[in-house]
Amino acid sequence: MNKNKHALYLMISMGLFFCAVYLLDAYGNHYYQRVSNLMMIYVILTVSLNLSNGIVGISSLGQIGFMSIGAYVSAILTLPPGLKEHWLTGLPHWMSTIQSGLFPAMILAGILAAAIAFLVGIVILRLQGVFAAVTTLGFLIIVKVVAENWMTVTRGGRGISSLPTYTNLWWTSAVAVITVYVVLRIIRSPYGRSMLAVREHDLAAQSIGINAPRIRLLAFVISAFFTAVAGALWANLIGVVSPGSFYLWLTLLIIIMMVVGGMGSVTGSVFSAIGFTILLELLRGFENKIAVYGISSIIFAIVFMLVIIFHPDGVMGDREFSWDWFKRITPLF
Amino acid sequence: MLEVTDLEVFYGNIQALHGISFKVEKGETVTIIGSNGAGKSTTLLAIAGLLKPQKGEIKYLDKHLDKLSAYQIVSMGISLCPEGRRIFTSLSVYENLLMGAVQRRDKKAVRDDIHWVVSLFPDLKDRLEQQGGTLSGGQQQMLAIGRALMSKPKLLILDEPSLGLSPMLVNQIFEVIAMLKNIGTTVLLVEQNARQALEIADRGYVIETGMITMEGPSSVLKNSDRVKSAYLGG
Amino acid sequence: MSHTAYFFQQFINALSLGSIYALVTIGLAMVFSILRLINFAHGDLMMIGSYSILMLWNAGVPVWMAILAGIVLCGIAGVIMERVCYRPLRGSAEMTTLLTSFAVVVLLENGVTLLFGPNTRPFRILNFTSPTFSIDSILISKIDVISVVLTLIILLLTTLFIKKTTIGISMRAVADDLTASHLVGIRLNRVIVSAFFIGSLFAGVAGLLWSARAGKLYPLMGFIPVVKAFVAAVIGGFGSIPGAVVGGYVLGFAEVFLVALLPPELQGYRDAFVFILLIFILLVRPQGILGAKTMQRRI
Numbered sequence: 001m002n003k004n005k006h007a008l009y010l011m012i013s014m015g016l017f018f019c020a021v022y023l024l025d026a027y028g029n030h031y032y033q034r035v036s037n038l039m040m041i042y043v044i045l046t047v048s049l050n051l052s053n054g055i056v057g058i059s060s061l062g063q064i065g066f067m068s069i070g071a072y073v074s075a076i077l078t079l080p081p082g083l084k085e086h087w088l089t090g091l092p093h094w095m096s097t098i099q100s101g102l103f104p105a106m107i108l109a110g111i112l113a114a115a116i117a118f119l120v121g122i123v124i125l126r127l128q129g130v131f132a133a134v135t136t137l138g139f140l141i142i143v144k145v146v147a148e149n150w151m152t153v154t155r156g157g158r159g160i161s162s163l164p165t166y167t168n169l170w171w172t173s174a175v176a177v178i179t180v181y182v183v184l185r186i187i188r189s190p191y192g193r194s195m196l197a198v199r200e201h202d203l204a205a206q207s208i209g210i211n212a213p214r215i216r217l218l219a220f221v222i223s224a225f226f227t228a229v230a231g232a233l234w235a236n237l238i239g240v241v242s243p244g245s246f247y248l249w250l251t252l253l254i255i256i257m258m259v260v261g262g263m264g265s266v267t268g269s270v271f272s273a274i275g276f277t278i279l280l281e282l283l284r285g286f287e288n289k290i291a292v293y294g295i296s297s298i299i300f301a302i303v304f305m306l307v308i309i310f311h312p313d314g315v316m317g318d319r320e321f322s323w324d325w326f327k328r329i330t331p332l333f
Numbered sequence: 334m335l336e337v338t339d340l341e342v343f344y345g346n347i348q349a350l351h352g353i354s355f356k357v358e359k360g361e362t363v364t365i366i367g368s369n370g371a372g373k374s375t376t377l378l379a380i381a382g383l384l385k386p387q388k389g390e391i392k393y394l395d396k397h398l399d400k401l402s403a404y405q406i407v408s409m410g411i412s413l414c415p416e417g418r419r420i421f422t423s424l425s426v427y428e429n430l431l432m433g434a435v436q437r438r439d440k441k442a443v444r445d446d447i448h449w450v451v452s453l454f455p456d457l458k459d460r461l462e463q464q465g466g467t468l469s470g471g472q473q474q475m476l477a478i479g480r481a482l483m484s485k486p487k488l489l490i491l492d493e494p495s496l497g498l499s500p501m502l503v504n505q506i507f508e509v510i511a512m513l514k515n516i517g518t519t520v521l522l523v524e525q526n527a528r529q530a531l532e533i534a535d536r537g538y539v540i541e542t543g544m545i546t547m548e549g550p551s552s553v554l555k556n557s558d559r560v561k562s563a564y565l566g567g
Numbered sequence: 568m569s570h571t572a573y574f575f576q577q578f579i580n581a582l583s584l585g586s587i588y589a590l591v592t593i594g595l596a597m598v599f600s601i602l603r604l605i606n607f608a609h610g611d612l613m614m615i616g617s618y619s620i621l622m623l624w625n626a627g628v629p630v631w632m633a634i635l636a637g638i639v640l641c642g643i644a645g646v647i648m649e650r651v652c653y654r655p656l657r658g659s660a661e662m663t664t665l666l667t668s669f670a671v672v673v674l675l676e677n678g679v680t681l682l683f684g685p686n687t688r689p690f691r692i693l694n695f696t697s698p699t700f701s702i703d704s705i706l707i708s709k710i711d712v713i714s715v716v717l718t719l720i721i722l723l724l725t726t727l728f729i730k731k732t733t734i735g736i737s738m739r740a741v742a743d744d745l746t747a748s749h750l751v752g753i754r755l756n757r758v759i760v761s762a763f764f765i766g767s768l769f770a771g772v773a774g775l776l777w778s779a780r781a782g783k784l785y786p787l788m789g790f791i792p793v794v795k796a797f798v799a800a801v802i803g804g805f806g807s808i809p810g811a812v813v814g815g816y817v818l819g820f821a822e823v824f825l826v827a828l829l830p831p832e833l834q835g836y837r838d839a840f841v842f843i844l845l846i847f848i849l850l851v852r853p854q855g856i857l858g859a860k861t862m863q864r865r866i
Contacts, residue, residue, distance in 0.1 A: 381749075381750055382749075383746065383749055383750070403749035403750065403752065404749070404752045404753065404754045404755075406752075407750070407751065407752030408752060412750075413750050415746070415747065415750055419744055419746060419747040419750070420744075420747070421739070421740045421743040421744055421747060422743060422744075423739060423742075423743045424736065424739055424740060424743060428736050428739075428740075431733070431736060432736060432737065432740050432748075432751050432753065433751050435733060435737060435751055435752055435753050436752045480751060481751075484751070484752060
């Protein structure tokens with residue numbers, strides 16, 4: 001009975017969500033569309049990060065490296081052939097004559113990042129927390145250095161511009177919903193229960209026959225896949241990719257979103273990403289008004305430190321949103 | 334000198350101590366005996382300020398200890414020689430002893446006291462420059478007691494000093510305790526080795542599953558049937 | 568230039584760079600061994616030191632005064648950082664403090680950007696990079712001599728401090744066994760504050776040498792050196808000070824000679840190679856090259 005009710009609520013809210021997407025996509029102004037797109041991209045990034053760092057407890061600081069890979073793959077695939085021949089002289093001939101659409105670019109971006117994540121994962125799964133963290137940070141730096149120096153493929157520090165802006169709200173919101181769905185399914189599968197067990201007690205989980213390293217590797221690879229897809233969406237939203245875009249600030253930003261939402265809570269990540277995107281835009285508006293830049297990063301860093309000191313479990317800990325919460329507020333539910 | 338009243342300590346949700354009360358008078362040697370996991374070490378860590386009790390009070394020379402940090406408790410003249418020795422394995426024997434006197438400012442007297450400790454434990458004499466971790470178990474125990482003495486404690490607390498040692502070394506350790514007793518040091522001795530502990534102590538307490546179940550002069554405890562059957566092997 | 572001369576030129580280069588890495592790594596390792604904290608913001612202390620020196624100098628303070636004041640300011644900044652950002656988190660999980668230090672990096676870098684702008688500034692105090700003498704076509708610049716000599720003096724003093732002073736021995740004791748340190752009455756906060764102060768002074772010196780070497784400074788200048796110092800610490804077996812020094816020099820040499828061997832078109836990738844080296848070492852010898860059991864040593 002309750003289950004049916006919840007399914008109904010879910011369908012209604014999904015319906016409302018996509019109505020909002022339709023209205024915003026068709027009639028919204030450019031600014032709101034852009035912010036909403038970014039919001040959905042941050043949801044994908046944060047939920048993916050939560051899968052690897054929160055749910056299976058891999059200490060990765062390198063996820064934005066996968067985003068960078070995804071963004072560059074998509075940029076290279078979707079750049080118009082004329083510009084490719086001109087700028088990216090290192091590409092093989094067949095690649096510089098084709099121009100891919102967003103969907104194949106996204107998928108290829110995700111698969112390539114997942115393959116790299118597989119290799120990186122084999123290394124870091126053998127390391128303890130802080131060592132894994134710094135190693136993945138090293139990975140992030142490697143990705144940036146390659147993007148800055150591989151002139152004939154990435155155009156170096158100047159970045160690749162004039163990308164077709166294929167990304168729209170339908171794409172970003174659909175991918176966001178799929179990401180949330182996939183990660184929730186993973187958590188609720190028997191596999192997922194063992195993942196939580198892995199996070200709590202690695203050794204204990206192994207002793208009851210859960211193959212901890214394999215599960216963690218799988219989570220890391222899936223997380224990299226969606227992170228790279230978000231990178232592809234980002235590239236074709238902004239229209240420019242450059243090495244500096246995918247570095248420390250974005251890394252910290254998604255960590256903040258994850259920690260404040262609650263490490264281990266998917267719905268917490270969703271709400272947190274939405275909230276922080278709005279906060280970020282408000283602060284940016286404020287910065288533009290007073291023409292002093294950088295305040296938003298400072299405020300974000302301070303908010304993060306306060307949360308970690310006074311409320312280290314974040315807003316939702318590792319609990320998930322439940323319709324039952326409304327029961328307390330109104331008897332209608 | 335030390336008075337513990339209704340002490341309760343929890344580890345998370347698990348209650349380790351269910352209201353422990355005992356006292357140690359100045360100049361006395363008091364022993365607490367009990368089996369593994371009865372709550373002996375927990376009691377001592379609470380006195381030393383490493384665990385915060387949820388209930389009860391610890392009074393020492395009429396002052397409350399419960400709110401003080403570990404280093405403040407040391408500076409008041411309490412020194413705990415912990416279970417498992419816990420010497421600094423990467424420091425030399427000499428440095429270990431220096432760390433025992435870390436709060437003292439009388440550098441010269443500290444050097445004299447190191448000589449005194451070495452005279453108590455002649456085994457350490459030629460090993461002052463050796464790393465603590467390279468000592469044998471018995472030598473480590475001597476170093477641990479020596480380090481605890483370096484702060485010139487008014488109250489010396491020893492947690493299982495004979496654990497894992499050969500009978501000969503156990504005797505040596507107890508001889509030193511007897512000597513400390515003779516020069517007037519107040520000693521609280523926690524032991525599984527009830528026979529020797531009761532031999533040396535003036536009074537004793539028996540602790541079982543976080544509670545004091547018996548107390549009295551050592552001579553009485555030694556002859557009680559319950560202590561005999563449970564701790565003295567019949 | 569002959570082959571031998573070229574080799575010696577690179578050797579001096581490596582010695583000079585390795586000295587800077589050693590200085591940064593000591594501070595990182597000191598704090599890590601006591602608190603199990605990887606302080607990414609340690610690199611920003613380099614940046615704070617360099618900016619302070621430059622700003623004081625620009626304001627007309629005599630050069631040596633500016634340098635001294637900048638380095639002391641750096642030490643104070645480190646102590647404040649501990650008090651404000653890390654002390655409230657005492658006892659938290661390692662990852663929590665690591666993420667916090669990451670936030671401190673972003674905070675400080677944006678703060679400095681806000682105050683002094685994002686741009687690279689020239690740092691040409693004392694003409695540090697001018698060659699002072701040359702032997703057989705090998706040019707030795709002031710900065711190389713200063714880096715090596717200064718670092719050797721600092722290393723000597725540090726060794727004395729760690730071996731002979733009460734607070735130095737206490738630091739080693741705390742790194743060895745935290746509980747026992749409490750029981751003998753070591754005041755943990757004093758030890759931690761000292762470690763931050765000393766490590767930050769060294770970071771200040773390293774910052775001065777680093778910007779003098781590069782002839783410039785910018786808000787993000789400390790980040791790559793600190794992550795590299797982590798690599799050096801791993802090479803040396805984390806947590807020990809001699810290990811940190813050896814690791815720093817090994818990294819300096821590895822980097823300089825790697826770059827010398829690489830064809831020019833690949834030289835931009837040097838940082839990438841350094842981190843590939845890190846991954847390789849961690850795979851083959853996770854306990855570091857020197858460390859035997861230091862990794863297991865926990866406080």
